[in-house]
Amino acid sequence: MKDINNDSRKPNVFKTYQDLFFKSLFFVSALISSLMIIIIIIFIAQKGISPFLSSYEYGQQNIISFLTGMVWRQDQAIYGVAFIIINTLISGFASLLIAFPISVLTALFVVKIAPKPIGYFIESAIEILASIPSVVYGVFAVGFIVPLIQTLANIFKVQTAGGSSLLAVILLLSIMILPTITSISITAIKAVDIDLEKASYALGASKTQTNFKIVLNSAKSGIFAGAILGLGRAFGEATAVSMVAGNKMFGPTFNLFDITRTMTSTMLAGLKETTGLDYDIRFSVGLVLMGVILISNLLINFVKNNIGKNHA
């Protein structure tokens, strides 16, 4: 007891400096990573807003017609982003609608139902799926999904642009966001307190009842975090999507077999070869996209807070 008191009265100078050093190191790291997002936002906003200011060098653009326009064609300098927002939301949420239930059930199966080796095998397969670069998904979609949709269209006697379509985008995005949502859901389900389950069994609940009402409900937060990340990937995917979307010049597109255009594919197309207004306006689209993602995340959070409330 006495020794310890002595120590605290005469602090070790080296240790104090060591603490101080690491404290500032952590602080600087945190500062850099949080500054990055601020720098990115400022840069994109500066570039993105500039076409709508009266001082813009290539002629001021009308922000109302930009936000409500239903045609996007660079050759006539008509830039309307409204239909692209709708198209992006449709393809993003539709793919989430497909991928979310599959992902959550897969995660439940892997953690709670499957025998250990099978669960381990599936989990590794999903991790590999998550690490495949998007351009590989794009090549796969062009070579496999697109012809598949062409075949489907022939059966239903509808005409497509060789298979490039909204449906192709939705299927492609579903496959791409599946591993993201699944792996985060697996982590969330693994973290559920075993005592909760035991209590449920003790009250006479069956395994299925426990899995759906107790496990999923407790893992809700993590699962929805997965959904947000998945949706973010769906909205943000540019390379693979622009390979199968067909990039329609007007819209919005509701027909599954019609071609479509998303915000990221719009930003990407011809970026390396263009200059002037056509270049700057892509930053405006990026700014709108960030807004869309923010609102979508808030929406998902709202859903999360209102789901399964009566069980909590």
Added chain:
Amino acid sequence: MKFFRLMVVGLILSLGLVGCATTETPVEETKSVTGTINVYTRDASSGTRGAFEEFIELKDKLTVTAIEVTGNGDMAVKVGEDLNGIGYVSLTTDFAANGITPLSYKGVEATEENVINKSYELARPFEFVTRASGDFVSEDQELVTLAFADFLMNSVEGREVVFAAGGIVDVDAGTAWETLKANHPVLSKDLSAVVLKTGGSTSVEKTLKAALEAFQALTGVQFEMNHTGSSDGFKRTLGSEKDSANAVDIGFASRYFKAEETVNLGAATGVYCMDAIVVVVNDENTLLTDSDKELVFDIFSGAVSTWEEVAK
């Protein structure tokens, strides 16, 4: 275990579906092309699109239903997959491998030979002109410029890199650089301080850059490219800007020089390669084999929108 059994059944079922998809693709009974024409185009910043729209005077008049693809290869793949498709690619594209058929233009087949002998009209020359003799910053500068012009026009090595970069030129008709070099004693000097300045057409940049890099590797000469448009090619070597800050040693145009552009005053001038574009349709489309300006314009502007109308 029940879930596992379900999974296995599901897997088998989906494999069955995949089997169906791949076996059913070739059983398309439709041979004649019917229905809407799917017009494919490059994004608005593409040089190929610029040249194509210039040839058939389509500027700003492209149909709004056109499908935008991401590149020359993408165009070939997409039209090859779409029976109803029509698009345009550069002449150097591998038609057979992509399942596309090139259309002749005004009865002339799209071959390198026909482009070089000028009978195929969907083509344009890449022309150059140098400053007038004695009007260079130094005598060495003039001699080096003429040496490069000789390399670009006549050497096998120069023609090879131009051809690889997409320019159409008869490589075999060139002379080995080893032989040509003897006419340019200036090249035995240390030329690392000489900077060749080029300007004019932006379309020539890809082929010219390839040639300049090859020339630099052989001689050590530096180069500076500042390309703004065909009309500046003459202006900055022999015209109104020849003594301004924008002055260049060699000017380029992706068209024939006009009569008022008195290029015969330059120390050297000529066509170093041709650029050609081919309208393509799907391999199975036997409806269309020849084209002309009017037909191509009508299809790409949307005035003719179904294959039935084309058949008439």
